[in-house]
Amino acid sequence: MKRIFALLTALVLACALTACGGTRTQSSPGQSQTQQEGTSSVGEPSAPSQSTPPASSTPKAGESAEETPEGGVLVAYFSATGNTEGIAQHLQSILDADLYEIVPEVPYTDEDLDYSNDSCRANQEQNDPAARPAITGTLEHPEDYDVVFLGYPIWWGQAPKIIHTFLESYDLDGVTIVPFCTSGSSGIGSSAANLQPLAPNANWLSGQRFSGSASQDTVVSWVEGLDLPEHSADTQDTQTQLRLTSAGGEAAIALENNAATRDFLTMLPATLTFGDYAGSEKISYLTRELSTEDAPASYDPQVGDVTPSAPWYPPL
Numbered sequence: 001m002k003r004i005f006a007l008l009t010a011l012v013l014a015c016a017l018t019a020c021g022g023t024r025t026q027s028s029p030g031q032s033q034t035q036q037e038g039t040s041s042v043g044e045p046s047a048p049s050q051s052t053p054p055a056s057s058t059p060k061a062g063e064s065a066e067e068t069p070e071g072g073v074l075v076a077y078f079s080a081t082g083n084t085e086g087i088a089q090h091l092q093s094i095l096d097a098d099l100y101e102i103v104p105e106v107p108y109t110d111e112d113l114d115y116s117n118d119s120c121r122a123n124q125e126q127n128d129p130a131a132r133p134a135i136t137g138t139l140e141h142p143e144d145y146d147v148v149f150l151g152y153p154i155w156w157g158q159a160p161k162i163i164h165t166f167l168e169s170y171d172l173d174g175v176t177i178v179p180f181c182t183s184g185s186s187g188i189g190s191s192a193a194n195l196q197p198l199a200p201n202a203n204w205l206s207g208q209r210f211s212g213s214a215s216q217d218t219v220v221s222w223v224e225g226l227d228l229p230e231h232s233a234d235t236q237d238t239q240t241q242l243r244l245t246s247a248g249g250e251a252a253i254a255l256e257n258n259a260a261t262r263d264f265l266t267m268l269p270a271t272l273t274f275g276d277y278a279g280s281e282k283i284s285y286l287t288r289e290l291s292t293e294d295a296p297a298s299y300d301p302q303v304g305d306v307t308p309s310a311p312w313y314p315p316l
C-alpha cells in the first residue's frame, strides 16, 4: 500500500505548512486523477528561517530544518511604552515562541511614567523594596515552558517592580531565564542579576540590552549566540522545521513530533513530485509507507497542512 503526501491548498498555497503524522481520511477520495505538475525535494533538518509563501503550485521541498530549544519557549515581557514589546515580538517570530504580556492591573499613565517627577508612581515603586504592582490575568500552563525570555524597560537602572511580581507568581525552578531589556541609553547593568534571587533555582543566562528600535537581525544575532537547552528527539514538545522551496519561494514546515514525521525525516533528502488533486490540494507519493504507529483514524485538515495520508485505493 502506498502512502500519499498531500499538500492542501486554497486560492494560494499557505506559507506555513504543518506536517501531521496521523493518517488522514480523504473527504473526496478518487483514483488516477493526479496530474503530475512538478518536483520537490525535502532536505535534512536545519535552522529556521523566515518563510516566504511559494508562488507556484509546484513546490520544491528544500533542505533544512531546525532544532529549537527543548520544551516550550515563552517570551514574557512588560512594556509601558512599546519599546520592549517590539523586541519581544522579534523574539516570538525568531523562536516561534509563545508571547505573554505582563499587564499591570492599573495601567501606567504618562504622569505615572514622568521620571522627572520624584513622586511619580514609577519612581515611588522603584524606591520601595516592597512594591509589587499587581498583574492582571495569569500565564496559562507555565509548566509548559523550559525557556523564558523575560523582557522589561530599564527604570532607574533596574527592572520595574512588576517584574518582581511576575517572578514571584510562578514556580520557575529549572527553567532557563533569558533577560532582555530596552532603555534610553543605560546597559542592562545589575538589573538582571538583581532579579535572580526572585527565582533562585532557575538557570539564568546573561541578559541583553537593546535600543527600542533594534532590528530583527540584531536580535537574531544575539539569539544565535545563546546557550539554550539543546533539542531532544525524545521530547514531545520538540519541533523540527523543514524548509519547502519552489521556483516561487520558500515555506517553513513545522513538524509535529510523531512516528510518521520521524519516519519521514529518515527519508530526507528526498525529491517529491506534486500534482493537483480536484483543485483543492497538491499530492505526491512517497516511495514507501510511513509508520502509522499511534496515528489517529482520521484527521480534519486545514489549509496549509502537510499530511501523510492513508492510501485511498488498493495497491496497483
Ligand SMILES: Cc1cc2nc3c(=O)[nH]c(=O)nc-3n(C[C@H](O)[C@H](O)[C@H](O)COP(=O)(O)O)c2cc1C
Pocket (backbone or CB within 6 Å): 078, 079, 080, 081, 082, 083, 084, 085, 113, 114, 115, 122, 123, 152, 153, 154, 155, 156, 157, 158, 182, 183, 184, 185, 186, 187, 212
Ligand atoms: C521611570 C523611568 C525610568 C527610566 N530610567 C531609565 C534609565 O535609568 N536609563 C535609561 O537608559 N532609560 C531609562 N528610562 C527609559 C526607558 O528605559 C526606555 O524608554 C525603554 O525603552 C522603555 O521601554 P518600554 O517602551 O517597553 O516601556 C526610564 C523610563 C522610565 C519611565
